[in-house]
Amino acid sequence: xxxxxxxxxxxxxxxxxxxxxxxxxxxxxxxxxxxxxxxxxxxxxxxxxxxxxxxxxxxxxxxxxxxxxxxxxxxxxxxxxxxxxxxxxxxxxxxxxxxxxxxxxxxxxxxxxxxxxxxxxxxxxxxxxxxxxxxxxxxxxxxxxxxxxxxxxxxxxxxxxxxxxxxxxxxxxxxxxxxxxxxxxxxxxxxxxxxxxxxxxxxxxxxxxxxxxxxxxxxxxxxxxxxxxxxxxxxxxxxxxxxxxxxxxxxxxxxxxxxxxxxxxxxxxxxxxxxxxxxxxxxx
Amino acid sequence: xxxxxxxxxxxxxxxxxxxxxxxxxxxxxxxxxxxxxxxxxxxxxxxxxxxxxxxxxxxxxxxxxxxxxxxxxxxxxxxxxxxxxxxxxxxxxxxxxxxxxxxxxxxxxxxxxxxxxxxxxxxxxxxxxxxxxxxxxxxxxxxxxxxxxxxxxxxxxxxxxxxxxxxxxxxxxxxxxxxxxxxxxxxxxxxxxxxxxxxxxxxxxxxxxxxxxxxxxxxxxxxxxxxxxxxxxxxxxxxxxxxxxxxxx
Numbered sequence: 261x262x263x264x265x266x267x268x269x270x271x272x273x274x275x276x277x278x279x280x281x282x283x284x285x286x287x288x289x290x291x292x293x294x295x296x297x298x299x300x301x302x303x304x305x306x307x308x309x310x311x312x313x314x315x316x317x318x319x320x321x322x323x324x325x326x327x328x329x330x331x332x333x334x335x336x337x338x339x340x341x342x343x344x345x346x347x348x349x350x351x352x353x354x355x356x357x358x359x360x361x362x363x364x365x366x367x368x369x370x371x372x373x374x375x376x377x378x379x380x381x382x383x384x385x386x387x388x389x390x391x392x393x394x395x396x397x398x399x400x401x402x403x404x405x406x407x408x409x410x411x412x413x414x415x416x417x418x419x420x421x422x423x424x425x426x427x428x429x430x431x432x433x434x435x436x437x438x439x440x441x442x443x444x445x446x447x448x449x450x451x452x453x454x455x456x457x458x459x460x461x462x463x464x465x466x467x468x469x470x471x472x473x474x475x476x477x478x479x480x481x482x483x484x485x486x487x488x489x490x491x492x493x494x495x496x497x498x499x500x501x502x503x504x505x506x507x508x509x510x511x512x513x514x515x516x517x518x519x520x521x522x523x524x525x526x527x528x529x530x531x532x533x534x535x536x537x538x539x540x541x542x543x544x
Numbered sequence: 545x546x547x548x549x550x551x552x553x554x555x556x557x558x559x560x561x562x563x564x565x566x567x568x569x570x571x572x573x574x575x576x577x578x579x580x581x582x583x584x585x586x587x588x589x590x591x592x593x594x595x596x597x598x599x600x601x602x603x604x605x606x607x608x609x610x611x612x613x614x615x616x617x618x619x620x621x622x623x624x625x626x627x628x629x630x631x632x633x634x635x636x637x638x639x640x641x642x643x644x645x646x647x648x649x650x651x652x653x654x655x656x657x658x659x660x661x662x663x664x665x666x667x668x669x670x671x672x673x674x675x676x677x678x679x680x681x682x683x684x685x686x687x688x689x690x691x692x693x694x695x696x697x698x699x700x701x702x703x704x705x706x707x708x709x710x711x712x713x714x715x716x717x718x719x720x721x722x723x724x725x726x727x728x729x730x731x732x733x734x735x736x737x738x739x740x741x742x743x744x745x746x747x748x749x750x751x752x753x754x755x756x757x758x759x760x761x762x763x764x765x766x767x768x769x770x771x772x773x774x775x776x777x778x779x780x781x782x783x784x785x786x787x788x789x790x791x792x793x
Contacts (some may be wrong), residue, residue, distance in 0.1 A: 279762025285561045286642065286760065300764075308774045311792050315755045315765035317604040319627070324757070329764045329774065460755070461625060462730065472604055525605040525757045527598060527640075 293535025487514025661728025
């Protein structure tokens, strides 16, 4: 039996939309229903992100091509040491998200983050961002190398709750999840955005990652397949969760926790509504 | 407006961002597709700041609008471009608003001029009253007669069509203003910056429009490439010096 992530509510803010905790500034943010807050992915080097436009929405779906803009592990660590995230740690559990451009960067970012991991409830590794030319989704294209990477990270962090964030591209997600489990990882986040293409009002083309409510059935199927194959792995279900019934559906097909991502752009009170519903559902 | 920091600096600002419920006082037709909405309630804001307006289930993100005043009331101007903006114009339900957000506009002198599209007229009218400067409203189509008459005074001049805008820019080249504030579509701002770029002693400011997910610095979707690197409309703007922006074309 693998370990579990103990959360007051099995609701997790997804890496990306929640940034580095900026939502804490909004009056009345429903912290009581945030089981854990995943920070934006931090990479070994600072990333400036993609050229704009970076986002566009339509009915039911949105596309983003942020490109993992982040300060890099050195600057992030300084900010952490300066206590600028302390208010987040006081409010809820925090999950660190790490990424890299290649095998070595994943290892190096792990080593750099290691001294600080006592502060975090878990570390999620982003193996599925579709918006970077190197790393992200492309890291799983060489399955043997990726498996070695999973083993090496596990060896480096033997006591950390490790979550692999997986996408649906490059192979069957349940097979990727199985590799993670075989390498001794504790959990998987299922799914990330999917590569998509849209034109905005200015007729500019956006090549990015698709998210929004329309992702829900894809995420639900992915959770179902992973759970069928791996009865014990911890599953964070992510993708298209906007309503109470969306979260319930994902729990029914095998998720241990539900992740809220782009829905907080619409209204952060979605956390209150879904979190409350999850607790009521779990009581039944 | 210059900005204090580059967007990559992600230190958290600790002050609380407020949420408000605003009830509509009036919704006035400006053009065929653009409206000026005034509210019964007020918000403390500084010139140039914006708010994110919730559209409920009518869109996946809140929508950003610069705020101004009209007839002493808090006001936004809204161009209908989709379901979200249509909801804002048509609903009788109080609007949930987050803000004020972004940095204020602090002009370098009192000798400036504002140029706005109808979709930014609330901000334009506020600028002209606050800084006592002339306002040029540039619209692709004629303004509704009632509105044009209501705002008509010796400080406000109307210019219709693309030619009207280009003629105004040509005139502004030779007027003795230290700065020109332009806000409207991205194309309108870009044309304005390029037209006035080589005029000595004249600074162009734009209130930049870029698609926003959150409006508070979390999502990094509203990036602008500037000569100083990546900045963000929500945290570093919304107002930028035109000569700082690197256009991607």
